[in-house]
Amino acid sequence: MTKLAVVALGGNALLRSGQKGTYAEQLQNVQDTCNSLLQLVSMNYNLVIGHGNGPQVGNVLLQQDAGRKVYELQVMPMDFCVAETQGSIGYMIERTLRNELAVRKLRRNVVTMVTEVVVDRNDERFANPTKPIGPYYTKEQADRMAEADGSIFREDPKGNGWRKVVASPVPLEIINVDIVKRLAAEGNIVITAGGGGIPVYREEERLVGVEAVIDKDLASALTAVRIGADEFYILTDVPKVYVNFRKPDEKALDTITVAEAERYIEEKQFSEGSMLPKVKAALYFVRNGGKECVITDATQLGVPGGGTRIVP
Template identity: 40%
Template sequence: MRTVIALGGNAIASDGDVTVAQQRARIGALADAVGELAERGDELLFTHGNGPQVGQLLLQQSRADAPERPLDVLVAETQAQIGYLVADQLESAVDGRVTTVVTRVRVDPADPAFEDPTKPIGPYYTESEAAEQSFETGPVTKPTGESAYRRLVPSPEPTAVLEIDEIRGLVADGVTVVCGGGGGVPVVGDGACEGVEAVVDKDHTSRLVASAVDADCLVMATHVEYAYRNFGTDDEEPIRETDAASLRRALEAGEFAAGSMRPKVAACLRFLDAGGDRAVITTPDSIAAAVDGDAGTQIRP
């Protein structure tokens, strides 16, 4: 079986805890969870988020007397940083070579997202601090429940993974690949590409990768064990088994929150529409059981 595992950024680090030691520990625990899949011969590819790590770099940059690095460069930096840590921790678990591919994704410069930046990134600001920034900001709620402001950037749809031929070649050679970090570095242009100030949703890049390598299963590893109906209410109900048509009706009815479960569900449905056999939403420590059909939200065509 060939499986693409999409690791949420908070599966590796939280906004308040981005130390290298903590990231190693979390990835090490993940390696234990996926080791049994590799032992039986499953082919594994990994993608990952990078929100906390990019946020830390932006915070450091705002405090340092140093030349500013554009957002596309920061995404590339964190791809290499996290990819190195993932490869280092996974190599013994998968008993083979692990290679990290710094990945670019093409986006359409006419994507409406460029006119409506909605993705919050970077440090938190007070209202007065936000008014002094040279970029667009918007109101958010901190994990502690306090109101604040953050930088808002576009989140365009990825249309192609530029390194996909190299990724396919590595997979064919039996290499475990880490790619598509942070959704990939967003670029525009059909020939010579140019990076743009945006953040691509890693869930949509993950489904592009999964379809391109003919994966059997796409796993969305996140902070909750299931997708839920009526999430956060007294009527909350986990979705354990479902089909694409039923889940699409729930998505179109506004069942899932934008910025959290909604893009994961949408990406899973598009993977299945493209011919995937199964998609799963689960927690990192339940990945092996979820691949076996025994945990998480199981979504079939």
């Protein structure tokens, strides 16, 4: 029986620490990641792919900031920026996968879907936005921009300046998820909900874009649940999840249950800006019918015993 897997690509799948973010660098990173993804395809998995967009949407915002300063161009809202990066990143992944499939003489179609994800406009996170985006500004610049358009800025704790912050609401609905499910069941590789999805909310019968970013692991977990995926993979830059990370008694986790993962969260073993959102996304999938979630790096895909498995 063919298994269905959802794979959420981390930021390092596209842009790695210390890199400048050139097109050539990102394309090579995508190439390496796609080579690993094809391990699952060669094992006859049906595949749905989600991906991050943090560095890329940050670059878009930098470009817009430069255009605003030099040419007085209109800055685009966050939902538009997410849509833009969904297209560009999806293109890189799709083209690379097609080329690698041809080399291996594997017959699969690959399709990228520009994906809206519905959130609740009354989500409490809108009242306290915490997700930093875009460039750093001086206090004076931040105050002027906040007065001009109502944006909220917070000071960087490392002293780099002030950055705009937006909400990161909980994803509720993946638009066109039934089409994703059908395409994947037919053997097509589907790239969807990139960057966590384009944030929208419902206003009666209309969809309205909103200034927010959605956690891509949680959006991918929701996708995995809605399409009935057997397995969910969250790719990051470490081969396993660790407790007592970078301490003398550091321990890699092989297989843990939901109860064990919850205990580690209570013990604050996972940091908010790193592993905690991934473990929470894994728990969401497994609690809602998923058989197992694997958190690992791309090189461990398809490797027996690779990564950390979270099971019911």
